Amino acid sequence: MMTDRRLGDPDSNEMGFEAIGRSTMSNNKKSTIAGLINATLALQAPSPRLPTAKDKGVLQDLRFRQRELGRAKREVQEAQQKLNSIKMESVRRLTSGVAHVFNNLLTPIKGYSELLLKWAGPADPLRRCAEQISKAADCAASVICQLQAFAGRQMRVPKLLDLNAVLADMTPRLRQLIGEQVELITLWGLELRRVKADPAQIEQVMMNLVLNARDAMPHSGQLTTETANIELHETDIDPRVRARPGAYVMLAVTDTGCGMDRETQSHLFEPFFTTKDQSKGMGLG
Ligand SMILES: Nc1ncnc2c1ncn2[C@@H]1O[C@H](COP(=O)(O)OP(=O)(O)OP(=O)(O)O)[C@@H](O)[C@H]1O
Ligand SMILES: [Mg+2]
Incomplete structure (x- = not known):
């Protein structure tokens, strides 16, 4: 039968499905359908065969490509890490510089506000202003501490x-x-x-x-x-x-x-x- 011949061809799985479709549509004898099913099963589970030299070559090539891919991925990761650490180092330097400049500016602000507090009497309206300046300077000092800690410029005593x-x-x-x-x-x-x-x-x-x-x-x-x-x-x-x-x-x-x-x-x-x-x-x- 034509359908059996097509299904029996081990390279023609596509044709096998086509054949089943046709026979279902024409609804031929039961024995024909059974034959088709058997032939299809034989196609879906081909009998095992020993790998040929060509198969081995393909496998070797696949393994080589896999190794190369892994190596390339590692290289990209390392490059990204290097870039990140360069980026972080420049941010740290910038932060450290900014913290240093602001620390210098803060010294007279804090110092003079303390002097004002010393000179101003308890009822002096300037006292409240001096208190506010001193409080703001304390806040700024704590932010500078944080910046210095991030920049890694703080003394470490392990x-x-x-x-x-x-x-x-x-x-x-x-x-x-x-x-x-x-x-x-x-x-x-x-x-x-x-x-x-x-x-x-x-x-x-x-x-x-x-x-x-x-x-x-x-x-x-x-x-x-x-x-x-x-x-x-x-x-x-x-x-x-x-x-x-x-x-x-x-x-x-x-x-x-x-x-x-x-x-x-x-x-x-x-x-x-x-x-x-x-x-x-x-x-x-
Ligand atoms: N325990 C946590 N649970 C949920 N989200 C968190 C937690 N810790 C950190 N985060 C998230 O990560 C972000 C960054 O945290 P990070 O501590 O660096 O900065 P921050 O807390 O926002 O500011 P800062 O620490 O300078 O006061 C936070 O804004 C928050 O969205
Ligand atoms: Mg936080």
């Missing part, structure tokens, strides 16, 4: 630390910072290894994370601080982070707040990125 002790010392301040509406949970690991770090820097990082968490939970929620000894393997390390596999101490801060959407996450480490009001955030913490 020493061997027990992170649990640093956290225990800070906890009352953290509690005050997050407010009563947020529950503070502590999960601190036992026999924690010591780490070499600047305690002031750890405190600053914790303060920033807790402030972010507070802003993300304006009504209620939970804030967890966690420490643990961990082992990092090659596969655990994000390529953007310069870290080597080995023994580490983890310090994690988790909140049950609004979280971050993908867009926010993609800008997270960009300096001056913020979703908050200008009066609330600078995007540096």
